[in-house]
Amino acid sequence: MPELPEVETVRRDLSRRLLGKKIKNLKVFSDKTVASAAAVFYRTLKGQSFVDFDRRGKLLIITLSPANLFLLIHLKMTGQLIYRSSTELLAGGHSLGESDVVNLPNKHTRVAFYFNDGSQLFFNDMRKFGYVKLANREELDRIIAAGYGPEPLTKSFTIDSLTDKLRTKKVNIKAALLNQKNVAGLGNIYVDEVLFAAGIRPQRLANSLRAKELALMYQVINDILKKAISYKGTTFRDFVDTKGQKGNFSKHLQVYGRAGQPCAICRRPITKIKLTGRGTHYCERCQR
DNA sequence: AAGATTGTTGCTTA
DNA sequence: TTAAGCAACAATCT
Numbered sequence: 001m002p003e004l005p006e007v008e009t010v011r012r013d014l015s016r017r018l019l020g021k022k023i024k025n026l027k028v029f030s031d032k033t034v035a036s037a038a039a040v041f042y043r044t045l046k047g048q049s050f051v052d053f054d055r056r057g058k059l060l061i062i063t064l065s066p067a068n069l070f071l072l073i074h075l076k077m078t079g080q081l082i083y084r085s086s087t088e089l090l091a092g093g094h095s096l097g098e099s100d101v102v103n104l105p106n107k108h109t110r111v112a113f114y115f116n117d118g119s120q121l122f123f124n125d126m127r128k129f130g131y132v133k134l135a136n137r138e139e140l141d142r143i144i145a146a147g148y149g150p151e152p153l154t155k156s157f158t159i160d161s162l163t164d165k166l167r168t169k170k171v172n173i174k175a176a177l178l179n180q181k182n183v184a185g186l187g188n189i190y191v192d193e194v195l196f197a198a199g200i201r202p203q204r205l206a207n208s209l210r211a212k213e214l215a216l217m218y219q220v221i222n223d224i225l226k227k228a229i230s231y232k233g234t235t236f237r238d239f240v241d242t243k244g245q246k247g248n249f250s251k252h253l254q255v256y257g258r259a260g261q262p263c264a265i266c267r268r269p270i271t272k273i274k275l276t277g278r279g280t281h282y283c284e285r286c287q288r
Numbered sequence: 289a290a291g292a293t294t295g296t297t298g299c300t301t302a
Numbered sequence: 303t304t305a306a307g308c309a310a311c312a313a314t315c316t
Binding site for chain 3: 076077078125126127128129168169170171176237277278
């Protein structure tokens with residue numbers, strides 16, 4: 001599941017490989033994936049260049065020039081952005097590591113971009129939850145204001161901002177951290193990891209956390225996200241970077257996907273329950 | 289073969 | 303008016 005570290009990994013990859021490239025052509029395979037009519041999408045994007053790559057929570061924001069528009073990309077659960085340079089294409093894909101993304105476009109390709117220098121970018125999404133849509137500055141600002149709280153690893157995210165958001169909330173802390181308006185970018189995997197590292201039970205009500213717990217939780221949110229980015233994210237099922245490579249943080253997960261396996265601290269088996277409709281992993285002994 | 293998988297939206301309920 | 307809860311979506315795997 002692409003969460004903040006995975007989307008940041010993709011953002012950095014794209015920025016390194018696609019900066020300044022001009023769209024020569026594109027193809028929409030799934031109308032549902034692009035919010036506007038495919039014809040409008042095509043007309044608007046053709047001839048535009050990618051001049052900046054930004055991210056807000058799990059939302060990827062590409063600045064288009066000269067249109068002064070933005071391409072918003074959300075990977076949701078199974079979205080992937082796979083890049084092919086012209087030299088890789090000439091090599092027939094044999095130099096590429098992961099196998100099932102060698103032949104592109106494939107049946108999961110929803111949008112393909114073809115650039116002036118011969119390179120290509122594919123938006124693949126098995127489950128069609130993700131989207132690629134156009135927005136102007138006003139629409140982008142509205143989307144961010146309505147849905148995204150403080151951004152971890154930036155100045156907007158502080159102990160005070162986190163405390164402010166959580167102190168009145170009568171939902172469990174897991175649901176509160178999943179809510180993008182309280183803190184942007186955490187999903188099911190990192191919320192479980194954060195709560196384990198902070199020693200807090202996912203069932204605890206958000207408004208019951210003490211100042212000390214909030215401070216520790218704030219610290220581990222930053223630490224875990226930073227570390228996960230340095231490992232190019234977590235691949236649990238589908239996530240790959242723009243070269244089709246899996247993320248390496250998976251081996252560092254302490255609780256997510258480890259039900260029944262021994263806790264790294266006390267060796268008791270990790271518990272798995274359903275909370276707010278989501279699979280939730282924690283240690284009965286180490287998390288209070 | 290039913291149930292689990294999850295990010296987000298939008299509807300319903302309190 | 304606001305917050306909380308939850309179904310719905312999509313396609314695949316176990």
